[in-house]
Amino acid sequence: MHPLLRVLLRTFRDQAWLGAMVGAFRIGSLAALLVQGQLGWGAEPPSRKNVHFEPGRPWLDSQGVHLNAHGFCILDHGGRHYWYGAHKIAGKTEAEKNEAGVHCYVSDDLLNWQDSGLVLSVFAPGAHPDLASASILDRPKVIFHSATRRFILYFKLYPPKAQGGKTGTDFAYVGVATAAEPTGPFVYQGRFLGGNSPFGTGDFTIFSDTDGTVYHIGVRKPDKAMVCGRLSDDGLRPAGDYVTLAGITPKTEAPALFRRGNRVYFLGSDSSGWAPNAARMFVADRVGGPYQHLGNPCLGVNPHNHLGPEKTFGGQSTYVYPVTGRRDAWIAMFDINQPQDPITSGYIWLPIEFEADRPVIRWRDQWDLSIFSTP
Numbered sequence: 001m002h003p004l005l006r007v008l009l010r011t012f013r014d015q016a017w018l019g020a021m022v023g024a025f026r027i028g029s030l031a032a033l034l035v036q037g038q039l040g041w042g043a044e045p046p047s048r049k050n051v052h053f054e055p056g057r058p059w060l061d062s063q064g065v066h067l068n069a070h071g072f073c074i075l076d077h078g079g080r081h082y083w084y085g086a087h088k089i090a091g092k093t094e095a096e097k098n099e100a101g102v103h104c105y106v107s108d109d110l111l112n113w114q115d116s117g118l119v120l121s122v123f124a125p126g127a128h129p130d131l132a133s134a135s136i137l138d139r140p141k142v143i144f145h146s147a148t149r150r151f152i153l154y155f156k157l158y159p160p161k162a163q164g165g166k167t168g169t170d171f172a173y174v175g176v177a178t179a180a181e182p183t184g185p186f187v188y189q190g191r192f193l194g195g196n197s198p199f200g201t202g203d204f205t206i207f208s209d210t211d212g213t214v215y216h217i218g219v220r221k222p223d224k225a226m227v228c229g230r231l232s233d234d235g236l237r238p239a240g241d242y243v244t245l246a247g248i249t250p251k252t253e254a255p256a257l258f259r260r261g262n263r264v265y266f267l268g269s270d271s272s273g274w275a276p277n278a279a280r281m282f283v284a285d286r287v288g289g290p291y292q293h294l295g296n297p298c299l300g301v302n303p304h305n306h307l308g309p310e311k312t313f314g315g316q317s318t319y320v321y322p323v324t325g326r327r328d329a330w331i332a333m334f335d336i337n338q339p340q341d342p343i344t345s346g347y348i349w350l351p352i353e354f355e356a357d358r359p360v361i362r363w364r365d366q367w368d369l370s371i372f373s374t375p
């Protein structure tokens with residue numbers, strides 16, 4: 001049956017006599033739309049479309065629901081884009097366990113995202129005890145591991161507070177899960193304490209270099225030095241030793257790396273809990289350093305919260321995405337951390353520009369991919 005006819009019949013059926021006037025008004029409006037040619041007989045109800053990136057504004061998925069994927073990363077595979085992030089539970093604080101697992105969205109244009117659901121769930125029946133009992137599960141990063149042809153998901157995994165030492169968060173593991181498809185389901189493969197430290201690492205990233213080497217770069221606990229170690233050939237655990245990344249300011253968090261030619265750039269933040277602070281950029285000739293400090297790459301002010309470079313526009317780095325099909329194109333991606341309301345907080349995506357080899361992240365109210373040149 002034609003969708004419009006269905007709407008009309010449902011209106012007649014569902015409306016009580018009192019509501020018939022309202023129904024008649026709706027029918028009248030539909031008829032008017034038809035007369036105006038705004039709704040053809042074959043037309044589907046209008047679906048919403050994002051046409052620009054609007055940093056710092058609420059970002060809705062294709063169903064009009066707030067994107068809920070924090071501490072996220074973007075993976076390109078088979079011509080599509082996949083967004084993975086921690087699903088935050090509305091109304092709960094971090095102390096009350098407010099992460100349900102890893103949420104995935106799929107897109108063809110980086111602007112419009114379809115909900116693919118939780119690809120790893122801590123509340124799922126039969127969830128591994130490490131996941132089910134985790135106090136925190138965040139900052140997920142996914143790579144496609146070309147040698148094993150598996151998708152590997154890494155995440156920051158804190159044990160239950162009672163097992164977390166004096167502070168309850170003395171130890172942090174890197175949890176590992178794999179899948180045959182980018183939309184999962186991801187199967188838990190275990191966890192490791194990174195950084196050659198019995199306390200593991202806190203904030204981290206996984207950097208898959210152009211030669212296929214996969215690195216785990218993380219904030220070593222308890223001394224907060226930034227360290228880097230190669231992962232095993234199957235990508236599931238550290239291959240051996242870690243090096244301390246010389247030149248990275250102590251207590252740097254939120255690492256996000258990208259390669260531009262023969263240089264590796266490192267974007268990070270200071271350490272101030274969930275409150276925003278100033279971003280910092282470093283550069284090196286090798287992933288393992290030594291790094292040179294390039295200062296704060298941010299410029300401009302976020303008009304929605306009036307925060308500028310001193311607070312990274314109100315965000316904290318989570319990923320730098322190399323734009324497929326564009327030349328010299330990277331997007332710096334930040335989370336807006338609002339522990340009291342993580343649902344509507346939004347995200348900040350901004351293009352990285354280079355001024356004499358120095359990355360600059362300039363605030364823009366609105367932008368799209370045409371900013372980048374095609375190869």
Ligand code: DGJ
Pocket residue numbers: 071138139203253254272273274316
């Ligand atoms: C800053 C980190 O970057 C976040 O991932 C989170 O762990 C908060 N600290 C918690 O305070």
